[in-house]
Amino acid sequence: MKWKNKVVIVTGAAQGIGKALALAYGEQEARVVVADLHIEACEVVADAICRDGGQAVSVATDVRQIQAIENLIQQATEAFGTVDIMINNAGIGRWKSPYELSMEDWSDVIATNLTGTFLCAREAAKVMKAHKHGGSIINIASTRAIMSEPNSEAYAAAKGGIVALTHALAVSLGSDSIRVNCISPGWIETGDYEALRVVDHEQHPAGRVGRVSDIVKACFYLTDADNDFVTGTNLVVDGGMTRRMIYEE
Incomplete structure (x- = not known):
């Protein structure tokens, strides 16, 4: 397996896309560091990987705090010796009118989604550079980086x-053999997929709503060492929705 014994850190791994990514890399025999603010849920994911014969540890991590991120990287290297892949998935949203969005709400979203991504990428890159083996960093962005619904200003920003940060880091870190890419998911259903309506699927050019497995496959592609010519890219995984022109009649 291509990821056997690779050390993979996933933030926001307690649920949803992050959980799916952690479990998927565990199935590929990677050594997984499950990071999230909610340690109990982290432990559930890590335990599931270990029960299936994999290797995993859980680390409580608030990506808004540099000390917590430094601790995450330290725990990863103490457990597994290095960091090969860093997946920055942790994120939150505040869906409020721009007239009502508080400074606290704005700052919390930016600190978690953007600053946290930068700091995690930087600290992981330090290990990749020091160990002289390079590595891969994946930042989870969103199609809301390039299209919007009302009242999503903090999240969209x-x-x-993250998209801009990704190509900047790719250029800065390339000489250290560190590739940096991002994925922009569209509608990825993390709940009851069977409860979706026909119209939910039909509005997508691909004919269906996305599954977490679609993001897993995108991550596998971008973290595959054979794809070493791919860096600085934003891979949009949205069933074609950002390419569909829609007018109201």
Whole structure:
């Protein structure tokens, strides 16, 4: 397996896309560091990987705090010796009118989604550089970086920042053999997929709503060492929705 014994850190791994990514890399025999603010849920994911014969540890991590991120990287290296892949998935949203969005709400979203992504990428890159083996960093952005619904200003700004941060880091870190890419998911259903309506699927050019497995496959592609010519890219995984022109009649 291509990821056997690779050390993979996933933030926001207690649920949703992050959980799916952690479990998927565990199935590929990677050594997984499950990071999230909610340690009990982290432990559930890590335990599931270990029960299936994999290797995993859980680390309580608030990506808004540099000390917590430094601790995450330290725990990863103490447990597994290095860091090969860093997946920055942790994120939150505040869906409020721009007239009502408080400074606290704005700052919390930017700190979690954008600043946290930068700091995690930087600290992981330090290990990759020091160990002289390079590595891969994946930042989870969103199609809201390039299209919007009302009342999503903080989230859109943070995700747009992640896209720009990704290509900046790719250029800065390339000489250290560190590739940096991002994925912009569209509608990825993390709940009851069977409860979706026909119209939910039909509005997508691909004919269906996305599954977490679609993001897993995108991550596998971008973290595959054979794809070493791919860096600085934003891979949009949205069933074609950002390419569909829609007018109201």
